[in-house]
Amino acid sequence: MEGRFWTLVFVIFAAAALAACAVAPAYQLWFPGSGEALSTIGARIDHLFYVILVVIAVVFVGVNVALGYVLWRGAKQPSEVKAVYSHGNQTLEVVWTVIPGVILLALALYQMDVWASFRMREFYPQDMRTIAEVTARQFEWRIRYAAPDKTLEADPHPDDVYTVNDLRVPVNRPVAISLRTEDVQHAFFVPELRIKQDALPGKRIPVWFEVTRPGTYDLVCAELCGWGHYKMKGRLVALSEEDYAAWLKQAFEDQFDDGVGEGEKSD
Ligand SMILES: [Cu+2]
Known part of the structure; x- marks a missing residue:
């Protein structure tokens, strides 16, 4: 019972976050004023915000669903089954270190052009x-x-x-x-x-x-x-x-x- 409760908590949490992301632009919750950036560089910065938001949303929902699934499976297990203690999984650790690393590097490269336009290149004309x-x-x-x-x-x-x-x-x-x-x-x-x-x-x-x-x-x-x-x-x-x-x-x-x-x- 308790496991199912926590499953629901995490799944509902993820669903609520997604729903908030979906309705926020319509209610102008993300950004001030009309919600639209009123400068050329601002529009590009907002675009970066949305790209990062999508990445975060996918990771957040993925983590919550995985957590919910594990709790659900644990709750269904009969209580006589003994728990298995694991001392880690190196492959898994490498994977979940490399993937975020690649995502962060990709974001760093992707935003460089906006940064350069705002901070460097366009000072000189x-x-x-x-x-x-x-x-x-x-x-x-x-x-x-x-x-x-x-x-x-x-x-x-x-x-x-x-x-x-x-x-x-x-x-x-x-x-x-x-x-x-x-x-x-x-x-x-x-x-x-x-x-x-x-x-x-x-x-x-x-x-x-x-x-x-x-x-x-x-x-x-x-x-x-x-x-x-x-x-x-x-x-x-x-x-x-x-x-x-x-x-x-x-x-x-x-x-x-x-x-x-x-x-x-x-x-
Ligand atoms: Cu001041």
Whole structure:
């Protein structure tokens, strides 16, 4: 009786896990927002997630079914039958070491291209525009843009445009930010884009992404950075190329507005 109970526990556990995997995408339980990655690299990262999920699901269900089967068989055995003690099976041990090894190696090779695209290869195209310098500090994001029609330099320029907790980028083109921190470690995280990068003291780290849909997305800190970590929240606003240019121009004019109307200025 007891053996059958445990068989049921393991089989139901496996079935419930499978059912959860099947319905999760429909209820957007896996990923934030609409469930869809809104950057080109994010879509590739999600694909990796699903590949790994399938591997895990097969192994998990296999293990539970095997466990259930053994318990069931044991429960059916008459109690006079003596137990057999085994001191291991070398062939079996080699098999269950080699197979996971091969699976892990295959996954490592399979994900290399995505990793290289995100971390290395695509930093170098010359047409990649560094749109802003993002400086994390306890507890906010300070963002610096070049003035309209200027390029962003590593050192601040008097014409630069500043915002706090409000990062704006054009959609449908790769853009980069230059990530820094003024104090401790923080992490730049935009869940809907699947973009996450630690900010390290003393380092300037380029982070690139291409947003595929205009909208406003959460920008949060994903590294416990002090008592105010919870409120270190900004937003990333993805705009069409024209809207972005118009916004930057407006922000530039507002920032340098001396309060004197155009008509009243004497020259
Ligand atoms: Cu932080």
